[in-house]
Amino acid sequence: MVVKTKIKDPDLIQKRQKQICRGAMRVFRHKGFHSASIREIAKASRISLGSLYDYIEKKEDILFLVHSDILDRIYECLNMCMDAYESPIDQLTHALQELLNLSCEMKDEMLFIYTETKSLESKYLHEILKREAEFTDSFEKLIQRGVDEGVFDCPKPRLVSNIIILVGAIMPLRGWNILPYHSSEEIVEELIHITLKALNVRGESVPGSKSRVVAAT
Amino acid sequence: MVVKTKIKDPDLIQKRQKQICRGAMRVFRHKGFHSASIREIAKASRISLGSLYDYIEKKEDILFLVHSDILDRIYECLNMCMDAYESPIDQLTHALQELLNLSCEMKDEMLFIYTETKSLESKYLHEILKREAEFTDSFEKLIQRGVDEGVFDCPKPRLVSNIIILVGAIMPLRGWNILPYHSSEEIVEELIHITLKALNVRGESVPGSKSRVVAAT
Amino acid sequence: MVVKTKIKDPDLIQKRQKQICRGAMRVFRHKGFHSASIREIAKASRISLGSLYDYIEKKEDILFLVHSDILDRIYECLNMCMDAYESPIDQLTHALQELLNLSCEMKDEMLFIYTETKSLESKYLHEILKREAEFTDSFEKLIQRGVDEGVFDCPKPRLVSNIIILVGAIMPLRGWNILPYHSSEEIVEELIHITLKALNVRGESVPGSKSRVVAAT
Amino acid sequence: MVVKTKIKDPDLIQKRQKQICRGAMRVFRHKGFHSASIREIAKASRISLGSLYDYIEKKEDILFLVHSDILDRIYECLNMCMDAYESPIDQLTHALQELLNLSCEMKDEMLFIYTETKSLESKYLHEILKREAEFTDSFEKLIQRGVDEGVFDCPKPRLVSNIIILVGAIMPLRGWNILPYHSSEEIVEELIHITLKALNVRGESVPGSKSRVVAAT
DNA sequence: AATGAATGAGAATTCATTCAT
């Protein structure tokens, strides 16, 4: 899916739309989508109001571009992470760890996705949900492979992959209630531990953690 | 916290504000808070525009009233549910079951809470988060009692209670990805199973479920 | 001219309308006529919104009542003052002195008259201007009598009486620029002095002033 | 002080704000500030509602612009007039004459200033009063110079300059009561005569008047 | 390609007035 523009040069489109994404997100962070005016977005993007409309057609296009940009960044990280390991357990633990790290670093962006996806118009909504579904699928496949290899015990991999993705957003969604009591490192470690326990993995190893290495093999 | 009105009769205030809540929610369901106009809300509430403003001061007041109303309904159900049982395991399983049932029946309302809490103005936001925190606390205490009684194994009850509440919203937040593959009954059952497993409960019994009554390890 | 009411008892009308005048003026003082809402006026008058409308028909009626009330108070004082003296010079000096004193004590009221008379609807405007004209007439007659008696030199008594009345409002209209430099007593004394000079009165006596008594007859 | 705009081109701002001033004044003349709606003002200014708000921020800004514009016009005339003469008597008589002429030609504008200055918000009110004060100062200095040169007898120049300015608005404020009896030329001539008399000027000459050229006492 | 001025539909909110009790 592509946003219709008045401009021909594809490189310029790419560059300016990225510029708009970053500017827009800077505004959305504080005011949300609806309260952000196109004027503010143009100013934050260091682009004129007229030019802005050369690269998009409607305000909602920006919402889609920002969604796309955020998902791109998240999925790229996670795919790289999964590709770096072979065994399902390693893949899962590292992917989960990466997801949780991202949810710290990109807290605002993830919260934005959770709160503003509903504002997408139907055409864009389906596109974005399709991409989210693909992402969930990759987790599901990973778990299924673990089940097939006998390292995971999980009768409903789709449900569990959805839980994982939901819990992957625990920082933006529930951080306000947890962070005053636990550091993000503690949270990440414990969440991986719980996940592996829920998958009946015995003798887990948590990457980057000393305290639990004793239980390894 | 109370919304300032021009009306004196407290019963009438109560009645009309409830009326407004229901009407407003009917509109918010389809359009969200920002896209819903005050005129639509008035119409849906079967109240005149002028009268509406006799019972609130600003549009944001409606957002708060709706939040309050939804939380009231959810928390009342859950408190009744917890009070009906003695043992932490029974309390937890029934509360979780009730929470998940509510998240089916009040899917839109819960999604609304997750997506629009950010639109509350500071004063109201704090009030609502305070109530959510109290709710989380009651889950935390429940788990802690289970730990004290030796039936739960859980080093970070606060984290886990937050996970439970987050997962309690899995229907509104991830239902679109799960429900095409599993019935809500299946989901509820499996989620309770996973939760108890995460708490290291051996020999669990799921209420209303036959299949798992003897499903010990 | 009389404001139409729903109430019969004339004493009650009198009493309540006075009550409304005082309440309304309290609000007008700070916000002016247009920015004052009927609700505020009712509250300040310690009368219910419904009752208020038993004693007036429209908001403008209040404006007229307040105008009437203020003019009544001013003219009553001045008429008493003029009646207390015989000679034109005494009458003029004491009337002017009284007028200037009133313009200190009723600064807000006089300013209100000057700024809000234009808001009166035609019917009321004519009534109020008629009363102001009568008031100007009485000054004009006073001056004319002085001219006839040979104590004043004034070819255009009407113009001068208008000047006197205008200067009588110098406190509310220009006080902000004068009062930081001169006390109101100084101002009053000097204004009387100038007025008598303008009327070619030689050897004037200013009431209540010591400094100028030496110049007395 | 400058009204904040969304427009960058300063010439355009100047031009449009003047356009708005004139349009607004056309409406204010009949209805006053509060009763004039922004829509009417836009229409009278031959500018669209949206554009209007590109050149101002709030309705009150228009009030300030109009005040500014009127004072500019008046003060420019008077300064030119004062600069054209050397002696205090000439300056005073010509300035007074000019002021009274202006008060005939700009009757509505002056009345507007007197009745609507109170509607200015604090920030603007102070600015406008500052300019009025400067204007009064210039009259005070003129009188003081006359006193220093021995041609005026005036112990309180500040008070007298305020009287002059107040009397300078006699046409808009009291014209309704005088003009049916005297022509504006008569009024102007007599007012100058009285003023000079009040300043103890002997052997005055009124500009443009023959009858009084030798009218010494 | 880029700029920024122009537009008007639509938003929230206020308030004089009426009317049932």
Place this chain on the structure above:
DNA sequence: CATGAATGAATTCTCATTCAT
């Protein structure tokens, strides 16, 4: 006579979008 809840027209202001330069 008194009360205060109800009404909806009118108001100010915002903002996405277009268009001339």
